[in-house]
Ligand code: CAA
């Protein structure tokens with residue numbers, strides 16, 4: 001077994017860490033407070049090659065592996081979880097299915113400009129009545145000549161409003177339920193494709209989350225991704241990798257919170273000594289660090305498997321489950337280490353705690369991860 005990162009992976013970590021500290025951190029608290037998405041940070045990520053990190057150069061990427069990609073999401077999230085999910089949704093949820101199932105024409109029209117950071121992507125599966133039960137979707141797509149006509153709405157769309165390209169799952173044959181689901185690539189500005197309510201959220205507040213509405217949107221058949229009826233499989237396979245991106249986000253949030261808690265424990269004195277010298281605090285830090293390392297190893301392993309072409313759906317569900325729970329536990333403890341100061345906006349740990357919660361909810365709640373894992377364990 002080889003646990004050492006390559007020189008390239010180390011270089012990417014350093015590059016992203018420098019970017020996160022120098023460019024992302026200075027406005028992180030303010031963007032959170034103002035619920036403001038900053039497209040210029042995405043543009044800067046594009047300049048660093050991050051927006052197309054795992055795609056080959058012919059499609060505008062830098063041809064790095066999935067481990068480099070999760071390291072990038074981790075390092076961004078260590079500083080700002082909203083910036084981490086902007087990249088994760090763009091690469092794993094919008095880019096991956098186009099790379100994997102797209103025609104050459106679709107790759108040239110969408111994947112390449114997405115990888116180059118000219119277009120921002122979003123993934124639209126959830127609906128008001130179908131979250132965990134994704135197959136219960138109601139959005140329809142009716143064939144009409146060379147087009148499909150889409151009707152319905154998708155909720156909770158990360159990068160919504162800001163994104164230029166939207167991957168939408170709709171029923172071309174509602175009778176067949178999930179077997180009648182098909183994937184489409186929609187563009188912002190298509191007639192009848194409008195943005196709905198922007199959510200006001202507990203955490204990841206500088207990542208926009210919007211409803212998108214389709215009212216007789218005509219989508220050319222050339223924008224159908226995969227075959228009719230393949231949509232649910234595409235959605236699920238996309239989430240297999242996406243979930244590991246969220247695991248990386250959770251590891252980054254937890255590590256960032258631990259960094260702040262450790263620094264504070266060295267500096268804050270009570271009873272005549274730094275609180276880090278009290279076992280009640282130092283053991284907390286030890287437990288936090290141990291859980292983070294376990295979560296990181298699961299996350300890196302799943303990414304390594306994806307790069308090697310070995311099955312990774314089970315490992316991704318496990319990494320997201322473990323890392324999401326770790327992020328929540330660790331950030332709560334980081335606030336505790338800060339005492340009353342941790343409960344205020346004078347220190348960043350309250351933001352980390354609010355941001356951590358989403359990692360147990362999106363890309364499948366942690367109950368859904370348990371469903372996925374147990375189904376595989378119990379399969380014949
Ligand atoms: N790969 C390929 N195919 C898969 C698959 C996978 N990982 N998982 C399921 N399928 C296929 C099955 O083989 C089956 O195919 P057939 O019927 O042709 O045999 C079909 O899909 C249905 O499978 P199930 O019966 O297992 O499906 P289900 O209806 O019981 O649902 C579920 C399973 C895992 C609960 C699924 O509905 C699910 O993942 N729900 C959660 C939805 C989710 O994660 N949403 C995230 C939205 S994106 C997001 O949140 C963005 C963000 O964070 C930024």
Ligand code: FAD
Nearest residue numbers: 123124125126131132156157158209361362363364365367
């Ligand atoms: P529900 O499915 O209603 O679940 C409610 C509760 O019941 C949960 O605790 C759940 O775990 C539990 N539950 C449900 N079914 C079961 C079961 N079978 N067994 C045990 N427990 C169960 N979606 C997208 O398509 N694209 C996006 O970009 C996107 N971004 C998001 C960003 C944010 C900030 C948020 C909050 C959500 C986002 N989502 C996105 C949607 C997200 O994936 C869903 O919220 C999530 O899948 C859960 O669905 P739900 O909210 O409808 O909860």
